[in-house]
Amino acid sequence: MSMKTSSTQFKQRIRTNMQDSIMRESVASAQERMFGNRARAAEDIGHWDEWRQMGMDIREHVLENLDFYLTQLSDNVIENGGHVFFAQTAEEASAYIERVAQAKNAKKVVKSKSMVTEEIDLNAALERQGINVVETDLGEYILQIDDHDAPSHIVAPAIHKSREQVQQIFKDKIGYQGSENPAEMTRFVRDHIRQDFVNADIGITGCNFAVAESGSIALVTNEGNARLATALPKTHIAVMGMERLVPTFEELDVMVTLLCRSAVGLPLTGYVTVLTGPKEAEQTDGPEEFHLVILDNGRSDILASEFKSILRCIRCAACANTCPAYRHIGGQSYGSIYSGPIGAVLSPLLGGYQDFQDLPYACSLCTACNDVCPVKIPLAELLLKHRQIIAESKLTPIKERITATAFNFINSRPTLWGSAVNMGAKASKTLIKEGDMAIKIKAVEEWHETRDLPESDGESFRHWFKHRTPSDKP
Amino acid sequence: MNTSSRLHNRERFLSALTTKLGREPLTQPSPFTLTKARQHNVLSDQTEPQQLDLFMTYIRENLGVSAHRIQTQELAQCLTDECLTHYPCAQGLVLLSQDARFADLSCAVQPLQKSGFTTTFWQDDHDRAQPIQLAEQAKVGIVFAEHALVESGTIVLESSALQGRSISLLPEHSIFIIRRSSLLPRITQFCEQLHQRVQQGERLPSCVNFISGPSSTADIELIKVVGVHGPLSASYVILEDQ
Amino acid sequence: MIHVSLFVTCICDTIKPNVAKNTVALLEILGCQVHFPEAQTCCSQPSINSGYVEDSKRSLKSLIAAMEVNDHPVICPAASCAAMIKSYPAILNDEPEWRARAQRLSDRTYELTQFLVHHLDTSILSPKLSGTAVYHPSCSLFRKLGIKDEPLQLLSQVEGLSLLPIPNQETCCGFGGTFSVKMSEISGAMVVEKAAHIQSVSPDFLIGADSSCLMNIGGRLDREQSNIRVMHIADVLMSR
Numbered sequence: 026m027s028m029k030t031s032s033t034q035f036k037q038r039i040r041t042n043m044q045d046s047i048m049r050e051s052v053a054s055a056q057e058r059m060f061g062n063r064a065r066a067a068e069d070i071g072h073w074d075e076w077r078q079m080g081m082d083i084r085e086h087v088l089e090n091l092d093f094y095l096t097q098l099s100d101n102v103i104e105n106g107g108h109v110f111f112a113q114t115a116e117e118a119s120a121y122i123e124r125v126a127q128a129k130n131a132k133k134v135v136k137s138k139s140m141v142t143e144e145i146d147l148n149a150a151l152e153r154q155g156i157n158v159v160e161t162d163l164g165e166y167i168l169q170i171d172d173h174d175a176p177s178h179i180v181a182p183a184i185h186k187s188r189e190q191v192q193q194i195f196k197d198k199i200g201y202q203g204s205e206n207p208a209e210m211t212r213f214v215r216d217h218i219r220q221d222f223v224n225a226d227i228g229i230t231g232c233n234f235a236v237a238e239s240g241s242i243a244l245v246t247n248e249g250n251a252r253l254a255t256a257l258p259k260t261h262i263a264v265m266g267m268e269r270l271v272p273t274f275e276e277l278d279v280m281v282t283l284l285c286r287s288a289v290g291l292p293l294t295g296y297v298t299v300l301t302g303p304k305e306a307e308q309t310d311g312p313e314e315f316h317l318v319i320l321d322n323g324r325s326d327i328l329a330s331e332f333k334s335i336l337r338c339i340r341c342a343a344c345a346n347t348c349p350a351y352r353h354i355g356g357q358s359y360g361s362i363y364s365g366p367i368g369a370v371l372s373p374l375l376g377g378y379q380d381f382q383d384l385p386y387a388c389s390l391c392t393a394c395n396d397v398c399p400v401k402i403p404l405a406e407l408l409l410k411h412r413q414i415i416a417e418s419k420l421t422p423i424k425e426r427i428t429a430t431a432f433n434f435i436n437s438r439p440t441l442w443g444s445a446v447n448m449g450a451k452a453s454k455t456l457i458k459e460g461d462m463a464i465k466i467k468a469v470e471e472w473h474e475t476r477d478l479p480e481s482d483g484e485s486f487r488h489w490f491k492h493r494t495p496s497d498k499p
Numbered sequence: 500m501n502t503s504s505r506l507h508n509r510e511r512f513l514s515a516l517t518t519k520l521g522r523e524p525l526t527q528p529s530p531f532t533l534t535k536a537r538q539h540n541v542l543s544d545q546t547e548p549q550q551l552d553l554f555m556t557y558i559r560e561n562l563g564v565s566a567h568r569i570q571t572q573e574l575a576q577c578l579t580d581e582c583l584t585h586y587p588c589a590q591g592l593v594l595l596s597q598d599a600r601f602a603d604l605s606c607a608v609q610p611l612q613k614s615g616f617t618t619t620f621w622q623d624d625h626d627r628a629q630p631i632q633l634a635e636q637a638k639v640g641i642v643f644a645e646h647a648l649v650e651s652g653t654i655v656l657e658s659s660a661l662q663g664r665s666i667s668l669l670p671e672h673s674i675f676i677i678r679r680s681s682l683l684p685r686i687t688q689f690c691e692q693l694h695q696r697v698q699q700g701e702r703l704p705s706c707v708n709f710i711s712g713p714s715s716t717a718d719i720e721l722i723k724v725v726g727v728h729g730p731l732s733a734s735y736v737i738l739e740d741q
Numbered sequence: 742m743i744h745v746s747l748f749v750t751c752i753c754d755t756i757k758p759n760v761a762k763n764t765v766a767l768l769e770i771l772g773c774q775v776h777f778p779e780a781q782t783c784c785s786q787p788s789i790n791s792g793y794v795e796d797s798k799r800s801l802k803s804l805i806a807a808m809e810v811n812d813h814p815v816i817c818p819a820a821s822c823a824a825m826i827k828s829y830p831a832i833l834n835d836e837p838e839w840r841a842r843a844q845r846l847s848d849r850t851y852e853l854t855q856f857l858v859h860h861l862d863t864s865i866l867s868p869k870l871s872g873t874a875v876y877h878p879s880c881s882l883f884r885k886l887g888i889k890d891e892p893l894q895l896l897s898q899v900e901g902l903s904l905l906p907i908p909n910q911e912t913c914c915g916f917g918g919t920f921s922v923k924m925s926e927i928s929g930a931m932v933v934e935k936a937a938h939i940q941s942v943s944p945d946f947l948i949g950a951d952s953s954c955l956m957n958i959g960g961r962l963d964r965e966q967s968n969i970r971v972m973h974i975a976d977v978l979m980s981r
Contacts, residue, residue: 051720090529096524183718247714275535295714309626310630321516349931388917393913433788434792437782450625475933478959481757
């Protein structure tokens with residue numbers, strides 16, 4: 026899976042997905058549960074806004090001093106006996122990991138959930154080398170065996186599927202014969218991929234946060250798969266977006282607190298695993314070799330741009346869990362591995378406007394995402410910035426541009442505007458009857474699809490105000 | 500392997516970065532002070548006995564783990580009872596930590612075997628396959644916690660030669676032995692310790708785990724299922740006199 | 742006598758003049774002299790939110806100049822338009838003189854309920870409206886401007902009116918300006934759900950402080966042939 030997950034047009038995608046009643050029900054109920062859990066967790070610890078401010082301050086400080094902390098981090102990983110590869114592009118990162126796999130003569134790789142490895146399309150690269158890649162996060166595993174279905178949520182990637190659909194996939198692909206009970210299905214998968222962990226040559230993980238002062242990486246999971254992937258295989262490769270680090274463990278505390286509470290509404294997830302280098306010589310289990318791959322892939326361009334604040338993101342998906350547009354179209358409509366408000370901002374930055382130009386418009390600018398973001402990213406404002414760049418580079422439809430030009434021509438001329446308002450009031454009375462309009466205009470038709478048009482009384486306010494008599498006053 | 504062959508592309512990468520930012524590489528970070536009032540405020544109004552009560556309530560209600568408060572001398576019996584509770588047929592292997600800093604688990608070998616369990620200690624030899632295989636076969640893994648965190652019911656483990664990562668990972672059931680004095684309010688206090696240890700030049704253990712309950716997933720319809728890749732269940736044994 | 746300027750908003754000017762008339766009436770009852778700077782235009786939200794920021798700057802300046810005929814508080818019966826005006830200084834950041842003028846306008850701009858509660862004595866109003874109502878807090882009102890309690894405080898003064906809570910009360914209705922036509926599928930799904938939540942408690946009234954959201958939800962309720970009466974808070978406060 027590369028970043029782009031679909032080749033159909035955005036509008037086509039949303040229309041198709043919005044007819045999927047199973048997806049819509051699953052997403053709506055998941056969203057409500059996650060939203061509620063997050064809200065409760067924020068309230069439990071109290072002073073949430075201060076926590077968010079700390080999170081934002083920490084992330085901003087790291088972004089300001091990124092080259093310093095990356096130097097410190099890599100020095101410490103080397104000191105601990107690990108390897109560090111700085112990759113400017115997705116291709117460089119994949120190629121390095123392929124080289125490590127070749128050197129280890131690897132046949133099997135177990136992966137724990139990682140967005141950044143999706144971003145660089147690592148599975149496909151390794152599979153081309155004849156390596157068996159097993160996704161071990163249950164959600165990712167479901168998607169992988171379902172012929173690489175696209176993820177629909179950053180944290181819970183298979184959330185668009187019902188239990189019956191999952192049952193069918195397991196039946197078709199791995200010979201499952203049990204019920205649609207999630208516990209029974211989960212147990213089946215546990216047993217089914219257990220040997221993969223034991224046999225794997227390499228474990229590949231992402232990195233929620235790297236700690237610069239010690240060269241450690243922290244993995245935040247619930248399932249225990251990241252622990253397995255980093256305890257049993259002889260080689261561990263962690264891939265991180267270059268911005269995902271904190272200066273010291275004291276900042277890690279705050280960031281992990283914000284992440285766990287925002288993502289799943291818990292004080293801590295089931296496992297927070299802090300790994301420092303390969304295993305010590307005298308230890309028995311744990312990786313003998315540790316590689317950290319630090320990825321740019323467009324991030325330095327973002328860092329130098331007006332979109333810098335998006336790099337504060339810690340991938341909690343609280344924005345998606347609160348977004349009303351995401352709720353109705355589902356994650357796959359975004360056509361990107363990054364969905365929801367964060368996806369709408371990030372995908373065009375990492376993947377270009379060519380493929381992701383529509384995403385910034387899939388937003389009513391309600392700003393609910395801004396309010397839940399644990400690092401206070403002004404997501405709605407960043408979506409507006411995208412719209413501005415798209416409009417000003419003339420990527421918007423010509424009809425829209427003409428309309429905007431005409432609107433601004435009239436709107437910057439008060440006399441003309443005043444007449445337009447008076448005429449508009451009259452015209453709307455004449456044209457709009459019983460919630461519909463006599464003349465067909467595309468924009469009005471779109472509105473009218475689900476809603477009646479408002480009926481007016483024919484006289485503009487300004488006309489009334491100018492001509493009102495004392496009896497009109499209270 | 501020497502250092503330089505383990506570090507790749509850093510200079511090119513960072514100079515591309517600083518060029519885009521239009522500035523020289525930094526030799527020092529800008530000043531930054533983390534305020535800590537909120538972190539330390541959590542549970543600060545609770546006395547130690549109250550914190551222990553909160554911990555017990557949290558782990559029972561939220562993590563579904565069974566918990567026992569005992570004296571160290573009762574440890575062997577408690578561990579045996581706990582294994583029997585989860586495996587009434589008393590069949591299967593119990594894997595024990597070799598770490599004897601707080602108590603020697605040898606004391607539990609005889610009662611466990613008497614009940615019908617087989618026991619083995621974590622092996623610190625260099626052949627990794629065999630200890631992992633034993634852990635894979637074991638029903639129960641018993642380890643000592645460095646700390647426990649009240650707010651989240653969390654066990655903190657540090658990997659060592661005597662107590663490998665697999666003991667608390669591969670067996671179906673985990674038993675964590677916790678010293679009462681090692682209870683900390685939240686992750687904050689342990690992170691501060693780690694920070695101080697790093698500042699004093701210590702190389703941290705290769706694996707530090709914060710474990711909050713048995714493994715779980717909610718990937719199917721967001722329904723919580725306990726027991727995915729890690730242990731299916733867990734018990735906590737708190738040594739009141741330590 | 743308190744002098745105020747009315748910034749009417751284009752929706753109230755053309756389609757919902759009654760809301761504006763009731764706004765004027767309310768302010769006058771409470772002792773204000775209402776001025777209407779005639780050169781006022783649209784706040785440019787449709788254009789700015791569609792990304793045509795540069796093209797909109799002339800309109801912004803025209804509106805700033807129009808409102809400078811006096812320096813009275815500017816009262817606006819729509820939070821989204823008030824919030825837009827408050828974003829002018831940031832948009833004109835590169836032009837110090839205009840930024841300063843935008844800031845002065847922003848500082849004296851008030852959303853209607855905010856002005857009523859904090860600057861006037863509303864106790865002399867004795868509105869009466871009997872029945873049950875759902876109050877829709879618009880995103881611009883409570884999230885962008887932080888005005889949460891003011892409308893509720895005003896509604897609590899209405900004799901005979903009781904408010905009913907609905908699920909996901911604070912979720913956007915799906916209007917979003919040009920979003921409602923550019924992404925009409927998503928906007929439509931949002932308003933359908935909002936209307937369903939409102940219908941689920943069978944209120945007599947739907948009350949809000951933004952005509953745009955009310956036009957959106959009202960349009961859906963009409964389509965569903967609902968009898969729920971849609972009222973702007975100015976209409977409610979003028980009910981006798």
